[in-house]
Amino acid sequence: MAKEGLTRNDLGRETFIDRVWRWKEEYGSRIILQLKRLGASCDWSRTRFTLDSGLSQAVREVFVRLYEEGYIYRGDYIINWCPRCQTALSDIEVEHHTLNGHLYYIKYPLKLSTPHSPLPTLSVATTRPETMLGDTAVAINPNDGRFKALNSQVAILPILNRELPIIEDDFVDPEFGTGIVKVTPAHDPNDFEMGKRHYLQEINILNPDGTMNANAGPYENLDRFECRKRLLGDLEEGGYLEKTEDYLLSVGHCYRCQTIVEPYLSKQWFVAMKELAKPAIEAVREGRVRFIPNTWERTYFEWMENVKDWCISRQIWWGHRIPAWHCRNCGRINVSRKEVQVCECGSSNVDQDPDVLDTWFSSALWPFSTMGWPEATLDLKTFYPTSVLSTGFDIIYFWVARMIIMGLKFMNEVPFKEVYIHGLIRDADGQKMSKSRGNIIDPLVVINQYGADSLRFTLAILTLQGRDILLSEERISGYHHFCNKLWNAARFILMNIEGYLPKEDPSKSEPQLCDRWILSRLNQVIKSVTNNLERCNFSQAAQNLYEFIWHEYCDWYLELTKLQLYGSNESEKRATQERLIATFETILSLLHPFMPFITEELWSQLPGRKEESILMASNWPKVSESSIDRESIREMELIKEVVYHIRNIRGEMKVPPDKQPKALIKVPEGETLTLLEVHRGYITFLGRISELVCGPSITKPPSSAAAVIQEMELYLPLEGMIDIDRERERLEKELNEVEEEIKRTDLKLSNEDFRAKARIEVFEREKRKKDELNTKRLRLLENLRELAVG
Ligand SMILES: [Zn+2]
Ligand SMILES: [Zn+2]
Structure with missing residues (x-):
């Protein structure tokens, strides 16, 4: 409308409201569309709008x-008033500009009701001198020792000769002007509040068009700025104007017409x-x-x-109109659920209150x-x-x-x-997003590029309770990879269950270690994700899922199922297929609140789906405590650690992928040895090892890389695999680091302060750490010697 040079007054109330409705139809549906694209799952048949007829009735x-x-009652209230548009403005419709103004010091005589009064006059400072015509008090700060003698005296308003009580109020700033201020409850919001606290009279001196009314005495009918000019002249002449200073002040302007806004007293509705x-x-x-x-x-x-x-009450047109009808005949206000056409007095000369709620x-x-x-x-x-x-x-x-x-x-x-x-969404540096900073991330643009699921998951994982969300496109792109990871996992599963038909009786094949492990971990994850969601710890829930799916399910479990899927045991293959489907289904359910689109799509591709069934309407996974086998978790962790070290050595020593070294593990008789023996298949497969030899009497072969894992020593003979000199360098570097660490720990342990203050467990832990470091040092030295022999 502003572009067309129109104000709401040009259009009239009805046309204006028509236009707003049209705007609402267009943008309201756009907002719904955005919500749908974000995957908000609402009952869209129940969208409501505050101006619907049902809501209007309520x-x-x-x-x-x-x-x-x-x-509900009517009372006076200070509002922002534009004398040109002749309308009230809400605070956000007032634009503040800094202007060069003046601070006028005006002398108010004292009534001198007591003969002991020390001052004949006092001096107040104001930037809007004409408002003094509406003064009903003078105020000082109760803690301002300078004016103690003024307390409960009376001042006289120059020109109008009105008597003004001198009151004490904490709001008065002793630093402003003289520390004494005039109080104009009808023309200043702060004075209005002060007036309420001290039961002061409210005297309105303005007409709605910005001219002075009868309360302004000799200045009646003058424009407010003309009044200021004349009044200042009169004050000067009467000897009341003490001095004038230049002063920068912030002045409210109408956002539509840039006219200076007046704080204005008007009748409003209150609860x-x-x-x-x-x-x-x-x-x-x-x-x-x-x-x-x-x-x-x-x-x-x-x-x-x-x-x-x-x-x-608001002096605008768009909104619920106040259900009150004013009678022009008797002045009565008729508040009613239904349209009032006739006042209680019998007159039909009634108007509905123009304000909206x-x-x-x-x-x-x-x-x-x-x-x-x-x-x-x-x-x-x-x-x-x-x-x-x-x-x-x-x-x-x-x-x-x-x-x-x-x-x-x-x-x-x-x-x-x-x-x-x-929290609020800010940019990666914690800055508020704004057009002028150019750091806005448009959700629809991001959704088009990375998908709604990537955006949703990113927001969820960044949503730490009580903190703002620091969002960047890199983060969204990062979690886009996670969506791809999930998609690829599904591709792997679907490829490997080809020809699979769900049967009534599940296959009888005993679950392997990796099956027991993943089922245990999955149930732990169901538990933690559910708990975190119930406590609104969205970030932690998303984190749990991310870690589990990527670094356990995809990295380890899907790899290990290959042994079973590509093996020759048909019933084991079938059981593995069943488990893959079951575990993946649960994963999709857990992820669904974060990634509704991709999970729904993948779920529909799993076998045995009925047409009409949807993941969204399926049950939330339940924890099966009996499926949590802690032993299997411990065992898998150990195997993962061995594989991790083998891969680590391969990586660091740059053993080419096509070379398959032998691995030897020195390990005492016992559970660990048995575990390694039973699951040697996992280790050779995942570590790309040609052969695994374990036992208590293993000795380090010449020219082999070594790692220490718990009670085990792992050796990879590197003869013919890599450059031996480089391995020696690596060991020397590690030896140096260990020796440095030993020095640091020694220093700490011998520190008097530490010995005196550290708790016993902390002290013990440091001692244990030193012992471990020493053991490691001896092994490294030994390994270096071994390599030297080679
Ligand atoms: Zn205006
Ligand atoms: Zn009436």
């Missing part, structure tokens, strides 16, 4: 009931909040509503315990107004109270608190049990 009902019970807030405070105190993280409860209490009456008024009713209240509908019975509200901290006051208040007042029950306060 708004009227609440307004009338609160009015009838005396909670008395004190009584209504009490049960809402109790509800949170008693834990019937919990904030997550709970530090926000302090913010909530702070606000609720100092709650002010809520100004609910603050948008938060209808929002406060959302949890029950959307369910058909005030009717006792089935929806209301089924869906009220709700469970979780997720929102930003910036609207705890505006929205959350008021929903709790209204829910308790009209439903006798809290509207939700948990309030999850999410």
